[in-house]
Amino acid sequence: AQSVAQPEDQVNVAEGNPLTVKCTYSVSGNPYLFWYVQYPNRGLQFLLKYITGDNLVKGSYGFEAEFNKSQTSFHLKKPSALVSDSALYFCAVRGFNDYKLSFGAGTTVTVRA
Amino acid sequence: EPEVTQTPSHQVTQMGQEVILRCVPISNHLYFYWYRQILGQKVEFLVSFYNNEISEKSEIFDDQFSVERPDGSNFTLKIRSTKLEDSAMYFCASSERQGRSENSPLHFGNGTRLTVT
Numbered sequence: 001a002q003s004v005a006q007p008e009d010q011v012n013v014a015e016g017n018p019l020t021v022k023c024t025y026s027v028s029g030n031p032y033l034f035w036y037v038q039y040p041n042r043g044l045q046f047l048l049k050y051i052t053g054d055n056l057v058k059g060s061y062g063f064e065a066e067f068n069k070s071q072t073s074f075h076l077k078k079p080s081a082l083v084s085d086s087a088l089y090f091c092a093v094r095g096f097n098d099y100k101l102s103f104g105a106g107t108t109v110t111v112r113a
Numbered sequence: 114e115p116e117v118t119q120t121p122s123h124q125v126t127q128m129g130q131e132v133i134l135r136c137v138p139i140s141n142h143l144y145f146y147w148y149r150q151i152l153g154q155k156v157e158f159l160v161s162f163y164n165n166e167i168s169e170k171s172e173i174f175d176d177q178f179s180v181e182r183p184d185g186s187n188f189t190l191k192i193r194s195t196k197l198e199d200s201a202m203y204f205c206a207s208s209e210r211q212g213r214s215e216n217s218p219l220h221f222g223n224g225t226r227l228t229v230t
Contacts, residue, residue, distance in 0.1 A: 034218060034219075036221075041223070042223050042224075043117070043119075043204055043221035043222050043223040043224050044156070044204065044206075044219075044221040045221070046218040046219070046220065049218055090155075090156060098169065099144070099146075099161040099163075099168050099169040100146075100158040100161060100169050100171065101146075101148075101158060101219060102158065103148075103155050103156040103157075104155065105154075105155045106155065106156075
């Protein structure tokens, strides 16, 4: 069975400070990992993915994520957060032979001006 | 940029009634999905659909649920006899391709909020 854990329900940072949203996963075999962002009353928007290759993945809006196989983690990062980054962030994993994507519970990010 | 569109944005129905949630996936996508998000809970997989058949479904997707691609553009989720616990946001998603060496991201619609009273 595959699963995702996002240990923090909320992350609060000041604008201009670095932002990190944590994610760990469990899956059989090699993982396909994703980050999505959800704004109020909207669907999930794709930010970035890790399939194979470089452990540091760059995505939309200046976000990046680092895949760490030994720690089974895929933390989302942004060097300098903006107020407009305030949203709900979901980490997701898919196994090599699966169709379904399993989501974490989500982390609410609040960036204060 | 092409989008997944869902209608209606909000559906209110009485317990026991049938509902059909509609989705128009991105036109060149081949894989289609339904997910749901009960208020305050995580996003849950319901079903995936490829080549006019279900490729995977979750335990949630019981006999009360069905999916259909009635024409070349629409993808529908039907709940035959709604229950109170079916109240949730239902998201449709599509992806271009999916396989052992490729994994296109899912593109989600804005969702249909289903309220069962």
